[in-house]
Amino acid sequence: MSHVTGPDTSDLVERIQQEWAQAYPDLDVAPIGILGRIQFIAARSSHRLDRRLEPHGVTRSEYDVLGALARSPHPLRASEVVSTTMLSGASITKITENLARRGLLVRRKSERDGRVVLLEPTDAGRELVETELPRRLADDEAALSGLTPAERESLAELLRKVSAAVHV
Amino acid sequence: MSHVTGPDTSDLVERIQQEWAQAYPDLDVAPIGILGRIQFIAARSSHRLDRRLEPHGVTRSEYDVLGALARSPHPLRASEVVSTTMLSGASITKITENLARRGLLVRRKSERDGRVVLLEPTDAGRELVETELPRRLADDEAALSGLTPAERESLAELLRKVSAAVHV
């Protein structure tokens, strides 16, 4: 393991940025240093979560759905889950039918409105979320471990500004 | 269009963070404020790029491949494209065959090593990248428009630290 095993992935974004800069010297490629790294961190940490969830036999999307239900003080409609998870309605139908079959949540029709499906985690579903949540927070915490409390505060604030300005 | 059309998505992450905090008051959910927002920004800006590319009839993955080729001073092997794009080898085969059919890149076998496929953009492929790149940079720039030069520098540096620490 002492020899080079490929590009140093922690510098992948920097390398890409430099390649763009060399190929198109008249463009200001500085934004790539920020947005590219955001993409990179997001991809990596998604991947990490996938691996954490593998032993539980749930995908990240399934976990997102269960999480939304577990942190809610009341059952959610399918459409409410759509709006917090960034998944399509079609996906929510598939995923929740599947999770219901596996006993991790319960689907029932609303009595008030027969079009609506109400979703609620079972004890097993809630338990899955609760055992995995601290691990997930610990992983995220580890990613931030090189930052002082002041730096974390500053990073959170800067990201808040960016996320308010990023249009679809 | 003057009424509420859904949750204020710029605060979606904050809302989710608060929901977690209320459901599990004994956990420190602060990391979600950072990693969650990174996920959010990544998803939004990916989406935005998708829409920019739609009129050109290329997907984001296809554009990533073309970009890697366009910014390289020499043809790349399929495996080299794999390592910069985070796509699988199987995908690179499919995508590049498709782009070759559409005249945006050329695939040829290496003379030195018959296993290797060398990929190079055509003029049309390069042109597509070159017309879209400034727009993409402008979009990214717009996302950062609320930040001073010093804040951008600081954000880039903080993200560099995080990306070095985020393990798969």
Added chain:
DNA sequence: TACCACTATTTCACTAGTAAAATAACTGGA
């Protein structure tokens, strides 16, 4: 030359996710 271990790419079979059409149920008039 003939073989073997290794590497690069492609093929195959499959999964997750989607947009759009279809279905089912509600609401507020006439």
Added chain:
DNA sequence: TCCAGTTATTTTACTAGTGAAATAGTGGTA
């Protein structure tokens, strides 16, 4: 009551992407 219009979810038909097996080529060794 009975629509017409609207809304929530499901179904359908499809696409992108994947891991693993298969294929094809290389280079070193005897």
